[in-house]
Amino acid sequence: MERNLSLCFVLVFLVPFSTLSFVDAEVTNISTDKQALLALKARISDDPSNILTKNWSTTTSVCSWTGIACAGRHHRVTTLNISNLGLTGTLPPQLGNLSFLATLAIRNNSFYGSLPEELAHLQRLKHLRLSVNRLSGELPESIFDNLPHLELLYLSYNMLQGKLPSTLSKCKKLQYLSLGVNYFTGAIPKEIGNLTQLKRMYLGNNKLRGTIYTPFLLNWEISSHF
Numbered sequence: 485m486e487r488n489l490s491l492c493f494v495l496v497f498l499v500p501f502s503t504l505s506f507v508d509a510e511v512t513n514i515s516t517d518k519q520a521l522l523a524l525k526a527r528i529s530d531d532p533s534n535i536l537t538k539n540w541s542t543t544t545s546v547c548s549w550t551g552i553a554c555a556g557r558h559h560r561v562t563t564l565n566i567s568n569l570g571l572t573g574t575l576p577p578q579l580g581n582l583s584f585l586a587t588l589a590i591r592n593n594s595f596y597g598s599l600p601e602e603l604a605h606l607q608r609l610k611h612l613r614l615s616v617n618r619l620s621g622e623l624p625e626s627i628f629d630n631l632p633h634l635e636l637l638y639l640s641y642n643m644l645q646g647k648l649p650s651t652l653s654k655c656k657k658l659q660y661l662s663l664g665v666n667y668f669t670g671a672i673p674k675e676i677g678n679l680t681q682l683k684r685m686y687l688g689n690n691k692l693r694g695t696i697y698t699p700f701l702l703n704w705e706i707s708s709h710f
């Protein structure tokens with residue numbers, strides 16, 4: 485009886501989810517990207533230079549918007565860079581729908597609130613640069629599960645807390661890692677020692693403890709880049 489019940493669970497819940505992700509992959513297009521960027525714009529409560537307010541106009545192509553670059557066969561959004569604009573706001577889950585995004589740079593603004601776990605869907609992401617904001621909360625456990633191309637991760641100068649997920653070591657291509665000046669606690673995951681491409685790492689000014697054993701340590705430089 486118990487076995488039958490759990491089988492029902494699998495059928496009832498797994499089937500619709502897998503259908504959903506299939507549909508998602510099939511129907512996204514540049515309109516999906518536009519909706520995601522408009523969702524971001526809607527979350528911005530202060531835009532002192534009115535850049536997004538004026539420039540991110542629904543009547544123009546997203547690819548011509550300030551801070552946006554498009555590329556590829558499908559001409560999808562590959563870069564979102566709204567660094568240094570003095571923006572205040574939060575990050576919407578729709579960012580995870582920018583499925584062709586390679587660069588996400590929102591450095592040096594006043595974004596607050598937590599990182600949406602939907603960022604984990606950005607499978608093509610190479611650069612994630614969110615340093616110098618007021619982001620808080622924990623890094624979602626699943627966030628690094630599926631970012632195989634991530635080369636640069638800069639989250640320094642925020643108010644992030646909690647443990648560093650050991651899944652960080654799944655980002656095999658990681659070269660630059662900067663998580664300094666946050667409220668991270670706990671042990672530094674020893675799996676970070678598996679990241680063979682790592683060139684620079686800055687974890688300072690947190691409440692982390694522990695040692696990393698790695699044959700690659702000699703290639704590392706502890707630097708304060710952000």
Ligand SMILES: *[C@@H]1O[C@H](CO)[C@@H](O)[C@H](O)[C@H]1NC(C)=O
Nearest residue numbers: 510511512513514515516517
């Ligand atoms: C994007 O896909 C939606 C839903 O399939 C469709 O209605 C829309 O016309 C498409 N937009 C473009 C620009 O291809």
Ligand SMILES: *[C@@H]1O[C@H](CO)[C@@H](O)[C@H](O)[C@H]1NC(C)=O
Nearest residue numbers: 538539541544548549550551
């Ligand atoms: C937005 O800015 C870009 C340059 O970054 C410019 O080419 C475009 O015309 C602007 N669009 C609007 C609607 O202001």
Ligand SMILES: *[C@@H]1O[C@H](CO)[C@@H](O)[C@H](O)[C@H]1NC(C)=O
Nearest residue numbers: 565566567568587589611613
């Ligand atoms: C983002 O834009 C800023 C200008 O505000 C520029 O200095 C920086 O190099 C850009 N970063 C990326 C990753 O494109």
Ligand SMILES: *[C@@H]1O[C@H](CO)[C@@H](O)[C@H](O)[C@H]1NC(C)=O
Nearest residue numbers: 567568569570571591592593
């Ligand atoms: C950060 O952004 C502000 C505008 O909000 C700008 O004046 C300042 O130069 C930027 N700082 C850096 C280090 O880029």
Ligand SMILES: *[C@@H]1O[C@H](CO)[C@@H](O)[C@H](O)[C@H]1NC(C)=O
Nearest residue numbers: 512516519577578580581602
């Ligand atoms: C985009 O993301 C939101 C929230 O994560 C979701 O509700 C929506 O259905 C997604 N898909 C499209 C095509 O906009």
Ligand SMILES: *[C@@H]1O[C@H](CO)[C@@H](O)[C@H](O)[C@H]1NC(C)=O
Nearest residue numbers: 653673674675676677678697
């Ligand atoms: C990663 O590191 C852990 C702990 O240092 C080790 O046990 C594991 O075998 C490593 N995995 C890979 C895939 O290298």
